[in-house]
Amino acid sequence: MTASAWQPNKLEAERLDKVAQIEAQGIDAFPRRVQRTHTCAAAIAAFEAAEAQDAEAAQQLAVTVCGRIRRVNVKGKLSFMHIEDESGRIQLFLRVNDMAEATYNLVKDKLVDSDDFVQATGTLMRTKAGEVSVLVKDFVLLAKSLSPLPVIKQQVKDDGTVVEYGEFTDVEARYRQRYADLAVNRDVRDVFMKRAKIIKAVRNYLDNAGFLEVETPVLQPIYGGAAARPFITHHNQLDQDLYLRISFELYLKRLLVGGYDAVYELGRDFRNEGVSFKHNTEFTMLEFYKAYIDYHEVARLCEGYVVDACLAVNPSLQINWQGHAVDLTPPWKRITMRDAIRDASGIDYMDYRDAKSLEAAIRKAGIEVAPGQPWGKLIEHLLGETVEKNLIQPTFIMDYPRDISPFAKKVEYDDLHVERWELYIAGMEFANAFTELNDPRDQEARFLDMAKTFREGDDDETPLDTDYLRAMRYGMPPNGGFGMGMDRLVMLLTNQRSIRDVLLYPHLRAEG
Protein backbone atom coordinates (compact mmCIF):
# COMPACT_ATOMS: atom_id res chain seq x y z
CA MET A 1 0.00 0.00 0.00
CA THR A 2 1.31 3.40 -0.87
CA ALA A 3 0.56 6.20 1.53
CA SER A 4 -2.62 8.15 0.84
CA ALA A 5 -2.10 11.63 -0.56
CA TRP A 6 -5.34 12.66 1.07
CA GLN A 7 -4.99 15.18 3.91
CA PRO A 8 -8.34 15.06 5.72
CA ASN A 9 -9.59 18.40 6.92
CA LYS A 10 -11.26 18.76 10.28
CA LEU A 11 -14.71 17.78 9.05
CA GLU A 12 -13.32 14.77 7.23
CA ALA A 13 -11.33 13.70 10.28
CA GLU A 14 -14.55 13.75 12.28
CA ARG A 15 -16.21 11.51 9.75
CA LEU A 16 -13.26 9.13 9.70
CA ASP A 17 -13.60 8.89 13.44
CA LYS A 18 -17.29 8.06 13.05
CA VAL A 19 -16.46 5.27 10.60
CA ALA A 20 -14.08 3.85 13.18
CA GLN A 21 -16.82 3.95 15.83
CA ILE A 22 -19.30 2.29 13.47
CA GLU A 23 -16.87 -0.44 12.55
CA ALA A 24 -16.03 -0.95 16.24
CA GLN A 25 -19.70 -1.94 16.66
CA GLY A 26 -19.20 -4.65 14.01
CA ILE A 27 -21.17 -2.70 11.38
CA ASP A 28 -19.94 -2.65 7.78
CA ALA A 29 -19.83 0.99 6.67
CA PHE A 30 -19.76 -0.10 3.02
CA PRO A 31 -21.86 -3.26 2.76
CA ARG A 32 -22.25 -5.23 -0.46
CA ARG A 33 -25.95 -5.95 -0.70
CA VAL A 34 -29.01 -3.74 -0.71
CA GLN A 35 -32.67 -4.66 -0.84
CA ARG A 36 -34.58 -1.80 -2.34
CA THR A 37 -38.25 -2.41 -3.06
CA HIS A 38 -39.27 1.13 -4.04
CA THR A 39 -37.68 4.30 -5.26
CA CYS A 40 -38.54 7.28 -3.08
CA ALA A 41 -41.05 8.56 -5.60
CA ALA A 42 -42.57 5.11 -6.13
CA ALA A 43 -43.06 4.65 -2.38
CA ILE A 44 -44.91 7.96 -2.11
CA ALA A 45 -46.99 7.16 -5.19
CA ALA A 46 -47.86 3.71 -3.84
CA PHE A 47 -48.99 5.17 -0.53
CA GLU A 48 -51.09 7.89 -2.12
CA ALA A 49 -52.75 5.41 -4.44
CA ALA A 50 -53.54 3.05 -1.55
CA GLU A 51 -54.68 5.91 0.65
CA ALA A 52 -57.22 6.95 -1.95
CA GLN A 53 -58.80 3.49 -1.62
CA ASP A 54 -58.48 2.84 2.07
CA ALA A 55 -56.57 5.06 4.47
CA GLU A 56 -56.23 2.31 7.11
CA ALA A 57 -54.87 -0.30 4.71
CA ALA A 58 -52.38 2.17 3.27
CA GLN A 59 -50.64 2.23 6.65
CA GLN A 60 -49.80 -1.45 6.20
CA LEU A 61 -47.72 -0.84 3.07
CA ALA A 62 -44.17 -2.03 3.71
CA VAL A 63 -41.28 -0.61 1.73
CA THR A 64 -37.52 -0.56 1.67
CA VAL A 65 -36.10 2.65 0.22
CA CYS A 66 -32.52 3.74 -0.35
CA GLY A 67 -30.86 7.07 -0.91
CA ARG A 68 -28.52 9.77 0.19
CA ILE A 69 -29.34 11.61 3.39
CA ARG A 70 -30.07 15.23 2.61
CA ARG A 71 -31.38 16.48 5.93
CA VAL A 72 -31.29 15.20 9.49
CA ASN A 73 -33.30 16.48 12.42
CA VAL A 74 -32.63 14.65 15.67
CA LYS A 75 -35.21 15.46 18.33
CA GLY A 76 -34.10 13.23 21.18
CA LYS A 77 -35.92 9.92 21.00
CA LEU A 78 -37.50 10.88 17.68
CA SER A 79 -35.68 11.82 14.50
CA PHE A 80 -36.54 12.85 10.98
CA MET A 81 -34.46 12.68 7.89
CA HIS A 82 -34.92 13.12 4.18
CA ILE A 83 -33.24 10.72 1.83
CA GLU A 84 -32.97 11.28 -1.88
CA ASP A 85 -32.50 8.98 -4.83
CA GLU A 86 -32.75 9.84 -8.50
CA SER A 87 -36.53 9.77 -8.36
CA GLY A 88 -36.84 12.31 -5.56
CA ARG A 89 -37.01 12.52 -1.78
CA ILE A 90 -38.85 10.81 0.98
CA GLN A 91 -38.90 11.52 4.70
CA LEU A 92 -37.90 8.89 7.25
CA PHE A 93 -39.66 8.93 10.61
CA LEU A 94 -37.39 7.25 13.14
CA ARG A 95 -38.55 6.51 16.68
CA VAL A 96 -36.55 4.66 19.27
CA ASN A 97 -39.56 2.48 20.20
CA ASP A 98 -39.95 1.22 16.64
CA MET A 99 -36.48 -0.16 16.12
CA ALA A 100 -33.45 -1.65 17.82
CA GLU A 101 -32.05 0.92 20.22
CA ALA A 102 -28.49 0.42 18.95
CA THR A 103 -29.70 1.15 15.42
CA TYR A 104 -31.58 4.23 16.53
CA ASN A 105 -28.51 5.44 18.37
CA LEU A 106 -26.54 5.52 15.12
CA VAL A 107 -28.84 8.39 14.22
CA LYS A 108 -29.15 9.95 17.66
CA ASP A 109 -25.39 9.91 18.22
CA LYS A 110 -24.89 11.34 14.74
CA LEU A 111 -22.73 8.50 13.55
CA VAL A 112 -24.67 8.81 10.34
CA ASP A 113 -24.45 12.17 8.63
CA SER A 114 -26.03 14.09 5.87
CA ASP A 115 -24.56 12.77 2.59
CA ASP A 116 -24.37 9.13 3.76
CA PHE A 117 -26.24 6.54 1.72
CA VAL A 118 -28.72 4.54 3.78
CA GLN A 119 -31.47 1.97 3.45
CA ALA A 120 -34.65 2.18 5.48
CA THR A 121 -37.33 -0.46 5.89
CA GLY A 122 -40.75 0.24 7.37
CA THR A 123 -44.36 1.06 6.72
CA LEU A 124 -45.70 4.18 5.11
CA MET A 125 -47.56 6.86 7.02
CA ARG A 126 -48.43 10.50 6.95
CA THR A 127 -46.96 12.78 9.60
CA LYS A 128 -49.02 15.31 11.50
CA ALA A 129 -47.78 17.92 9.04
CA GLY A 130 -49.11 15.76 6.22
CA GLU A 131 -45.89 14.50 4.66
CA VAL A 132 -45.76 10.92 3.44
CA SER A 133 -42.97 9.25 5.40
CA VAL A 134 -41.48 5.87 6.17
CA LEU A 135 -42.13 4.75 9.75
CA VAL A 136 -38.74 3.08 10.06
CA LYS A 137 -38.38 -0.40 11.58
CA ASP A 138 -34.88 -1.07 10.31
CA PHE A 139 -32.16 1.19 9.17
CA VAL A 140 -28.89 0.22 7.42
CA LEU A 141 -25.88 2.33 6.51
CA LEU A 142 -25.07 1.65 2.85
CA ALA A 143 -22.08 3.91 2.28
CA LYS A 144 -20.41 6.43 4.53
CA SER A 145 -19.62 9.85 3.10
CA LEU A 146 -16.16 10.87 4.27
CA SER A 147 -16.15 14.35 2.72
CA PRO A 148 -19.16 16.53 3.41
CA LEU A 149 -20.93 17.92 0.37
CA PRO A 150 -21.60 21.66 0.22
CA VAL A 151 -24.61 22.42 2.37
CA ILE A 152 -27.82 23.55 0.74
CA LYS A 153 -30.95 23.81 2.84
CA GLN A 154 -34.21 23.92 1.03
CA GLN A 155 -37.51 25.29 2.12
CA VAL A 156 -40.54 24.10 0.20
CA LYS A 157 -43.13 26.86 0.19
CA ASP A 158 -46.85 26.21 0.26
CA ASP A 159 -47.08 26.92 -3.46
CA GLY A 160 -44.48 24.23 -4.11
CA THR A 161 -41.62 26.56 -4.96
CA VAL A 162 -38.29 25.72 -3.39
CA VAL A 163 -36.21 28.36 -1.69
CA GLU A 164 -32.56 27.47 -1.18
CA TYR A 165 -30.49 28.65 1.75
CA GLY A 166 -26.82 28.22 1.20
CA GLU A 167 -25.43 27.64 -2.23
CA PHE A 168 -22.74 25.82 -4.15
CA THR A 169 -22.04 28.30 -6.89
CA ASP A 170 -18.27 28.46 -7.33
CA VAL A 171 -18.05 27.88 -11.05
CA GLU A 172 -14.60 26.35 -11.06
CA ALA A 173 -15.36 23.95 -8.22
CA ARG A 174 -18.66 22.97 -9.85
CA TYR A 175 -16.96 22.09 -13.15
CA ARG A 176 -13.94 20.38 -11.64
CA GLN A 177 -16.06 18.41 -9.17
CA ARG A 178 -19.15 17.92 -11.28
CA TYR A 179 -20.12 14.97 -9.08
CA ALA A 180 -20.52 17.35 -6.13
CA ASP A 181 -22.39 19.85 -8.29
CA LEU A 182 -24.81 17.14 -9.43
CA ALA A 183 -25.19 15.70 -5.95
CA VAL A 184 -26.16 19.06 -4.54
CA ASN A 185 -27.82 21.00 -7.35
CA ARG A 186 -30.99 19.34 -8.55
CA ASP A 187 -31.44 21.81 -11.42
CA VAL A 188 -28.02 20.83 -12.78
CA ARG A 189 -29.05 17.18 -12.69
CA ASP A 190 -32.20 18.13 -14.58
CA VAL A 191 -30.25 19.82 -17.38
CA PHE A 192 -28.41 16.60 -18.19
CA MET A 193 -31.56 14.54 -18.06
CA LYS A 194 -33.03 16.97 -20.56
CA ARG A 195 -29.92 16.73 -22.67
CA ALA A 196 -30.45 12.98 -22.98
CA LYS A 197 -34.09 13.51 -23.96
CA ILE A 198 -33.13 16.03 -26.61
CA ILE A 199 -30.55 13.72 -28.19
CA LYS A 200 -33.03 10.86 -28.08
CA ALA A 201 -35.70 12.97 -29.79
CA VAL A 202 -33.29 13.86 -32.58
CA ARG A 203 -32.37 10.22 -33.09
CA ASN A 204 -36.01 9.19 -33.15
CA TYR A 205 -36.87 11.81 -35.71
CA LEU A 206 -34.06 10.86 -38.07
CA ASP A 207 -34.64 7.12 -37.61
CA ASN A 208 -38.31 7.61 -38.44
CA ALA A 209 -37.37 9.71 -41.46
CA GLY A 210 -35.47 6.75 -42.91
CA PHE A 211 -31.92 7.70 -41.93
CA LEU A 212 -29.30 5.12 -41.06
CA GLU A 213 -27.13 5.92 -38.06
CA VAL A 214 -23.46 5.24 -38.76
CA GLU A 215 -20.07 5.69 -37.12
CA THR A 216 -17.01 6.97 -38.95
CA PRO A 217 -13.40 7.44 -37.84
CA VAL A 218 -12.52 9.90 -35.11
CA LEU A 219 -8.83 9.49 -35.95
CA GLN A 220 -8.36 10.55 -39.54
CA PRO A 221 -5.26 10.56 -41.75
CA ILE A 222 -6.64 13.62 -43.56
CA TYR A 223 -9.03 15.98 -41.81
CA GLY A 224 -11.61 18.05 -43.62
CA GLY A 225 -15.19 19.13 -44.04
CA ALA A 226 -14.84 22.30 -41.99
CA ALA A 227 -12.62 25.32 -41.61
CA ALA A 228 -10.83 24.73 -38.33
CA ARG A 229 -7.47 23.76 -36.92
CA PRO A 230 -7.20 20.13 -35.84
CA PHE A 231 -5.53 18.29 -32.99
CA ILE A 232 -2.71 16.05 -34.17
CA THR A 233 -1.83 12.74 -32.64
CA HIS A 234 0.39 9.83 -33.56
CA HIS A 235 0.01 6.09 -34.02
CA ASN A 236 3.17 4.52 -32.64
CA GLN A 237 3.22 1.14 -34.35
CA LEU A 238 2.21 2.47 -37.75
CA ASP A 239 4.38 5.54 -37.20
CA GLN A 240 1.56 7.62 -38.65
CA ASP A 241 0.31 11.09 -37.77
CA LEU A 242 -3.44 11.24 -37.34
CA TYR A 243 -5.89 14.07 -36.88
CA LEU A 244 -8.83 14.15 -34.52
CA ARG A 245 -11.76 14.87 -36.77
CA ILE A 246 -13.09 18.41 -37.16
CA SER A 247 -16.19 17.11 -38.99
CA PHE A 248 -17.72 13.91 -40.33
CA GLU A 249 -18.69 15.32 -43.70
CA LEU A 250 -16.37 13.63 -46.16
CA TYR A 251 -16.70 10.18 -44.60
CA LEU A 252 -20.49 10.41 -44.55
CA LYS A 253 -20.83 11.54 -48.15
CA ARG A 254 -18.67 8.61 -49.29
CA LEU A 255 -21.46 6.41 -47.92
CA LEU A 256 -23.92 7.92 -50.40
CA VAL A 257 -21.56 6.73 -53.13
CA GLY A 258 -21.80 3.33 -51.48
CA GLY A 259 -25.54 3.18 -51.90
CA TYR A 260 -27.15 4.42 -48.71
CA ASP A 261 -29.84 7.02 -49.34
CA ALA A 262 -29.66 8.78 -46.00
CA VAL A 263 -27.11 8.60 -43.20
CA TYR A 264 -26.43 10.48 -40.02
CA GLU A 265 -23.86 10.48 -37.27
CA LEU A 266 -24.06 11.92 -33.77
CA GLY A 267 -20.62 12.20 -32.29
CA ARG A 268 -17.71 14.21 -31.08
CA ASP A 269 -15.74 16.77 -33.08
CA PHE A 270 -12.47 18.31 -31.89
CA ARG A 271 -11.27 21.76 -32.84
CA ASN A 272 -8.00 23.26 -31.71
CA GLU A 273 -9.36 26.73 -31.09
CA GLY A 274 -10.25 29.15 -28.35
CA VAL A 275 -13.01 28.45 -25.87
CA SER A 276 -15.97 30.68 -25.14
CA PHE A 277 -19.51 30.47 -23.84
CA LYS A 278 -20.44 28.73 -27.09
CA HIS A 279 -17.21 26.88 -27.93
CA ASN A 280 -15.67 23.87 -26.23
CA THR A 281 -12.61 22.08 -27.63
CA GLU A 282 -14.64 18.93 -28.06
CA PHE A 283 -18.32 19.10 -28.80
CA THR A 284 -21.16 16.94 -30.01
CA MET A 285 -22.07 17.29 -33.64
CA LEU A 286 -24.97 16.01 -35.68
CA GLU A 287 -24.42 15.64 -39.39
CA PHE A 288 -26.76 14.06 -41.90
CA TYR A 289 -26.76 13.60 -45.66
CA LYS A 290 -29.72 12.55 -47.73
CA ALA A 291 -29.77 11.70 -51.41
CA TYR A 292 -32.24 13.29 -53.82
CA ILE A 293 -32.97 16.39 -51.72
CA ASP A 294 -31.64 19.94 -51.84
CA TYR A 295 -30.92 22.51 -49.15
CA HIS A 296 -34.57 23.65 -49.03
CA GLU A 297 -35.66 20.18 -47.99
CA VAL A 298 -32.80 19.96 -45.54
CA ALA A 299 -34.18 23.09 -43.88
CA ARG A 300 -37.55 21.38 -43.41
CA LEU A 301 -35.89 18.35 -41.82
CA CYS A 302 -34.05 20.67 -39.48
CA GLU A 303 -37.26 22.41 -38.46
CA GLY A 304 -38.85 19.02 -37.92
CA TYR A 305 -36.35 17.55 -35.51
CA VAL A 306 -35.78 20.78 -33.58
CA VAL A 307 -39.52 20.96 -32.94
CA ASP A 308 -39.52 17.38 -31.62
CA ALA A 309 -36.46 18.04 -29.47
CA CYS A 310 -38.00 21.20 -28.06
CA LEU A 311 -41.26 19.50 -27.15
CA ALA A 312 -39.35 16.66 -25.50
CA VAL A 313 -38.27 19.06 -22.76
CA ASN A 314 -40.59 22.07 -23.02
CA PRO A 315 -44.37 22.45 -22.89
CA SER A 316 -44.52 24.50 -26.09
CA LEU A 317 -42.48 25.92 -28.96
CA GLN A 318 -42.41 29.32 -27.27
CA ILE A 319 -39.27 29.26 -25.16
CA ASN A 320 -37.16 31.72 -23.27
CA TRP A 321 -33.42 31.85 -23.71
CA GLN A 322 -31.57 34.23 -21.41
CA GLY A 323 -34.32 36.81 -21.58
CA HIS A 324 -35.07 36.38 -25.27
CA ALA A 325 -38.50 35.10 -26.22
CA VAL A 326 -37.92 32.63 -29.04
CA ASP A 327 -40.68 31.04 -31.09
CA LEU A 328 -39.65 27.81 -32.78
CA THR A 329 -42.92 27.34 -34.66
CA PRO A 330 -42.08 26.52 -38.28
CA PRO A 331 -41.69 27.62 -40.94
CA TRP A 332 -38.76 29.75 -39.90
CA LYS A 333 -37.71 32.88 -41.72
CA ARG A 334 -35.57 32.51 -44.83
CA ILE A 335 -33.57 35.42 -46.17
CA THR A 336 -30.60 35.56 -48.52
CA MET A 337 -27.28 36.61 -47.12
CA ARG A 338 -27.16 39.46 -49.59
CA ASP A 339 -30.54 40.84 -48.49
CA ALA A 340 -29.82 40.34 -44.80
CA ILE A 341 -26.56 42.26 -45.00
CA ARG A 342 -27.99 44.95 -47.22
CA ASP A 343 -30.94 45.47 -44.86
CA ALA A 344 -28.70 45.69 -41.81
CA SER A 345 -25.73 47.64 -43.13
CA GLY A 346 -26.79 49.30 -46.37
CA ILE A 347 -23.91 47.56 -48.10
CA ASP A 348 -24.77 45.50 -51.18
CA TYR A 349 -21.67 43.40 -51.46
CA MET A 350 -22.53 42.57 -55.05
CA ASP A 351 -21.47 46.13 -55.84
CA TYR A 352 -17.96 45.14 -54.72
CA ARG A 353 -16.98 41.93 -56.44
CA ASP A 354 -13.38 41.75 -55.35
CA ALA A 355 -11.89 41.57 -51.88
CA LYS A 356 -10.02 44.87 -52.14
CA SER A 357 -12.99 47.08 -52.98
CA LEU A 358 -15.28 45.26 -50.54
CA GLU A 359 -12.78 45.67 -47.72
CA ALA A 360 -12.65 49.39 -48.45
CA ALA A 361 -16.44 49.64 -48.46
CA ILE A 362 -16.67 47.88 -45.11
CA ARG A 363 -14.09 50.25 -43.62
CA LYS A 364 -15.97 53.20 -45.08
CA ALA A 365 -19.09 52.01 -43.25
CA GLY A 366 -17.14 52.25 -40.01
CA ILE A 367 -16.77 48.52 -39.45
CA GLU A 368 -13.37 47.21 -38.40
CA VAL A 369 -11.97 44.36 -40.42
CA ALA A 370 -8.67 42.49 -40.56
CA PRO A 371 -6.80 43.31 -43.76
CA GLY A 372 -6.20 40.93 -46.63
CA GLN A 373 -9.09 38.51 -46.15
CA PRO A 374 -10.71 36.72 -49.08
CA TRP A 375 -13.98 38.07 -50.47
CA GLY A 376 -16.22 35.45 -48.88
CA LYS A 377 -14.59 35.86 -45.47
CA LEU A 378 -15.25 39.60 -45.64
CA ILE A 379 -18.91 38.94 -46.30
CA GLU A 380 -19.06 36.48 -43.44
CA HIS A 381 -17.42 39.08 -41.20
CA LEU A 382 -19.99 41.63 -42.30
CA LEU A 383 -22.77 39.21 -41.42
CA GLY A 384 -21.28 38.65 -38.00
CA GLU A 385 -20.88 42.35 -37.32
CA THR A 386 -24.21 43.63 -38.56
CA VAL A 387 -26.75 40.83 -38.68
CA GLU A 388 -25.96 37.91 -36.39
CA LYS A 389 -26.71 39.45 -32.99
CA ASN A 390 -30.17 40.54 -34.12
CA LEU A 391 -31.24 37.13 -35.38
CA ILE A 392 -33.20 36.15 -32.27
CA GLN A 393 -36.00 34.26 -33.99
CA PRO A 394 -34.85 31.24 -35.98
CA THR A 395 -33.64 32.39 -39.37
CA PHE A 396 -32.04 30.65 -42.31
CA ILE A 397 -29.43 32.84 -43.97
CA MET A 398 -29.42 31.53 -47.54
CA ASP A 399 -26.84 31.48 -50.35
CA TYR A 400 -23.28 31.91 -49.15
CA PRO A 401 -20.23 33.11 -51.06
CA ARG A 402 -18.71 30.34 -53.14
CA ASP A 403 -15.10 30.93 -52.12
CA ILE A 404 -15.67 29.98 -48.47
CA SER A 405 -17.89 26.96 -49.22
CA PRO A 406 -15.83 24.27 -50.90
CA PHE A 407 -18.42 21.50 -50.62
CA ALA A 408 -21.60 23.24 -51.75
CA LYS A 409 -23.12 23.33 -55.22
CA LYS A 410 -23.29 26.74 -56.80
CA VAL A 411 -26.49 28.63 -57.35
CA GLU A 412 -27.75 28.31 -60.92
CA TYR A 413 -26.51 31.09 -63.22
CA ASP A 414 -24.58 32.62 -60.31
CA ASP A 415 -20.84 31.96 -60.05
CA LEU A 416 -20.42 33.85 -56.76
CA HIS A 417 -22.92 32.02 -54.54
CA VAL A 418 -23.57 28.47 -53.46
CA GLU A 419 -26.70 26.75 -52.20
CA ARG A 420 -25.83 26.90 -48.56
CA TRP A 421 -27.60 28.20 -45.50
CA GLU A 422 -26.77 28.75 -41.90
CA LEU A 423 -29.34 28.78 -39.16
CA TYR A 424 -29.26 31.48 -36.50
CA ILE A 425 -31.28 31.50 -33.30
CA ALA A 426 -30.93 33.80 -30.29
CA GLY A 427 -27.99 35.53 -31.93
CA MET A 428 -26.01 32.31 -32.22
CA GLU A 429 -25.07 30.19 -35.17
CA PHE A 430 -26.69 26.79 -34.93
CA ALA A 431 -26.46 24.87 -38.16
CA ASN A 432 -24.96 24.78 -41.60
CA ALA A 433 -26.29 23.01 -44.66
CA PHE A 434 -25.76 22.76 -48.38
CA THR A 435 -26.94 21.29 -51.55
CA GLU A 436 -23.85 19.13 -51.69
CA LEU A 437 -21.37 19.39 -54.50
CA ASN A 438 -21.24 16.05 -56.36
CA ASP A 439 -19.29 16.92 -59.50
CA PRO A 440 -15.78 15.54 -58.91
CA ARG A 441 -14.26 17.96 -61.44
CA ASP A 442 -15.72 20.98 -59.65
CA GLN A 443 -14.81 19.47 -56.26
CA GLU A 444 -11.17 19.12 -57.26
CA ALA A 445 -11.12 22.73 -58.46
CA ARG A 446 -12.54 23.84 -55.10
CA PHE A 447 -9.84 21.98 -53.19
CA LEU A 448 -7.21 23.69 -55.33
CA ASP A 449 -8.87 27.09 -54.78
CA MET A 450 -8.88 26.53 -51.03
CA ALA A 451 -5.19 25.61 -51.09
CA LYS A 452 -4.48 28.85 -52.92
CA THR A 453 -6.48 30.86 -50.38
CA PHE A 454 -4.60 29.15 -47.57
CA ARG A 455 -1.26 30.02 -49.12
CA GLU A 456 -2.44 33.61 -49.36
CA GLY A 457 -2.81 33.80 -45.61
CA ASP A 458 -6.05 32.21 -44.50
CA ASP A 459 -5.58 30.37 -41.19
CA ASP A 460 -7.53 27.24 -41.89
CA GLU A 461 -6.23 24.76 -44.38
CA THR A 462 -8.60 22.57 -46.38
CA PRO A 463 -6.36 19.68 -47.38
CA LEU A 464 -6.85 17.94 -50.70
CA ASP A 465 -8.55 14.61 -50.07
CA THR A 466 -7.77 12.49 -53.13
CA ASP A 467 -9.68 9.48 -51.86
CA TYR A 468 -12.78 11.59 -51.48
CA LEU A 469 -12.42 12.66 -55.10
CA ARG A 470 -11.91 9.05 -56.13
CA ALA A 471 -15.13 8.12 -54.38
CA MET A 472 -17.02 10.95 -56.04
CA ARG A 473 -15.83 9.91 -59.48
CA TYR A 474 -17.77 6.66 -59.11
CA GLY A 475 -20.89 8.82 -58.98
CA MET A 476 -22.49 10.51 -55.97
CA PRO A 477 -26.23 11.11 -55.99
CA PRO A 478 -27.36 14.70 -55.65
CA ASN A 479 -27.90 15.25 -51.95
CA GLY A 480 -28.48 17.69 -49.18
CA GLY A 481 -26.18 17.81 -46.16
CA PHE A 482 -26.44 19.25 -42.71
CA GLY A 483 -24.50 19.86 -39.49
CA MET A 484 -25.50 21.23 -36.10
CA GLY A 485 -23.74 21.55 -32.77
CA MET A 486 -25.92 19.62 -30.36
CA ASP A 487 -24.51 21.40 -27.31
CA ARG A 488 -25.87 24.69 -28.53
CA LEU A 489 -29.24 23.11 -29.19
CA VAL A 490 -29.24 21.85 -25.59
CA MET A 491 -28.26 25.34 -24.39
CA LEU A 492 -31.18 26.83 -26.27
CA LEU A 493 -33.76 24.29 -25.16
CA THR A 494 -32.69 24.27 -21.50
CA ASN A 495 -32.03 28.01 -21.21
CA GLN A 496 -28.38 27.63 -20.24
CA ARG A 497 -26.07 30.58 -20.75
CA SER A 498 -22.82 28.70 -21.33
CA ILE A 499 -21.87 25.57 -23.25
CA ARG A 500 -20.02 24.50 -20.10
CA ASP A 501 -23.36 24.18 -18.36
CA VAL A 502 -24.57 21.58 -20.83
CA LEU A 503 -21.34 19.56 -20.78
CA LEU A 504 -20.83 17.26 -17.81
CA TYR A 505 -17.08 17.74 -17.95
CA PRO A 506 -16.22 20.96 -19.79
CA HIS A 507 -12.61 21.41 -20.77
CA LEU A 508 -10.49 23.12 -18.09
CA ARG A 509 -6.81 23.69 -17.59
CA ALA A 510 -4.96 21.18 -15.46
CA GLU A 511 -5.53 21.78 -11.79
CA GLY A 512 -2.64 23.67 -10.20
Place this chain on the structure above:
RNA sequence: GGCCCCGUAGCGCAAUGGUAGCGCAGUUGACUUUUAAUCAAUUGGUUGCAGGUUCGAGCCCUGCCGGGGUCACCA
Protein backbone atom coordinates in the same frame (compact mmCIF):
# COMPACT_ATOMS: atom_id res chain seq x y z
C1' G B 1 -3.15 35.71 -26.89
C1' G B 2 -4.87 41.39 -25.26
C1' C B 3 -7.83 43.96 -21.63
C1' C B 4 -11.13 43.89 -17.17
C1' C B 5 -12.93 41.32 -12.71
C1' C B 6 -12.37 37.45 -9.08
C1' G B 7 -9.55 33.81 -5.55
C1' U B 8 -10.56 34.83 2.69
C1' A B 9 -12.99 28.39 7.32
C1' G B 10 -16.26 22.55 4.23
C1' C B 11 -20.14 26.08 1.44
C1' G B 12 -22.03 31.28 0.85
C1' C B 13 -20.02 35.96 2.08
C1' A B 14 -17.69 40.46 5.31
C1' A B 15 -13.33 43.09 6.87
C1' U B 16 -10.37 52.54 5.92
C1' G B 17 -3.02 49.74 5.32
C1' G B 18 -3.70 48.63 12.19
C1' U B 19 -6.27 42.05 16.89
C1' A B 20 -9.29 38.17 10.17
C1' G B 21 -15.33 38.21 11.27
C1' C B 22 -20.72 36.60 10.07
C1' G B 23 -24.45 32.86 8.39
C1' C B 24 -24.98 27.76 7.28
C1' A B 25 -22.49 23.11 8.24
C1' G B 26 -19.52 20.75 12.24
C1' U B 27 -18.75 19.56 17.77
C1' U B 28 -21.21 19.21 23.01
C1' G B 29 -25.89 19.29 25.58
C1' A B 30 -31.68 19.47 25.75
C1' C B 31 -35.99 17.86 23.10
C1' U B 32 -41.15 11.47 20.84
C1' U B 33 -44.68 14.85 14.69
C1' U B 34 -39.95 18.03 12.67
C1' U B 35 -39.35 19.88 7.73
C1' A B 36 -34.34 26.31 6.57
C1' A B 37 -36.69 22.50 13.36
C1' U B 38 -35.66 25.25 17.89
C1' C B 39 -32.71 26.58 22.32
C1' A B 40 -27.79 26.89 24.92
C1' A B 41 -22.57 26.44 24.56
C1' U B 42 -18.48 25.79 21.21
C1' U B 43 -14.28 24.27 17.43
C1' G B 44 -12.47 25.79 12.97
C1' G B 45 -7.72 30.35 8.97
C1' U B 46 -0.11 29.60 5.98
C1' U B 47 -6.50 35.15 3.20
C1' G B 48 -4.47 30.78 -4.43
C1' C B 49 1.40 30.71 -4.83
C1' A B 50 6.14 33.57 -4.77
C1' G B 51 8.41 38.06 -4.15
C1' G B 52 8.30 43.49 -3.04
C1' U B 53 6.79 48.37 -0.60
C1' U B 54 5.70 49.56 4.62
C1' C B 55 6.84 50.22 11.60
C1' G B 56 2.65 47.13 10.01
C1' A B 57 -0.38 43.92 3.97
C1' G B 58 -6.45 39.95 3.14
C1' C B 59 -6.16 45.18 1.34
C1' C B 60 -0.85 48.61 -2.26
C1' C B 61 3.03 46.90 -6.30
C1' U B 62 5.37 42.85 -9.58
C1' G B 63 5.33 37.92 -11.36
C1' C B 64 3.02 33.19 -11.51
C1' C B 65 -1.32 29.59 -11.05
C1' G B 66 -6.59 28.95 -11.59
C1' G B 67 -11.60 30.73 -12.86
C1' G B 68 -15.12 34.20 -15.10
C1' G B 69 -16.25 38.18 -18.61
C1' U B 70 -14.94 40.59 -23.09
C1' C B 71 -12.20 41.25 -27.62
C1' A B 72 -9.37 38.51 -31.11
C1' C B 73 -9.70 33.63 -33.08
C1' C B 74 -13.56 30.26 -34.46
C1' A B 75 -18.68 27.83 -40.56
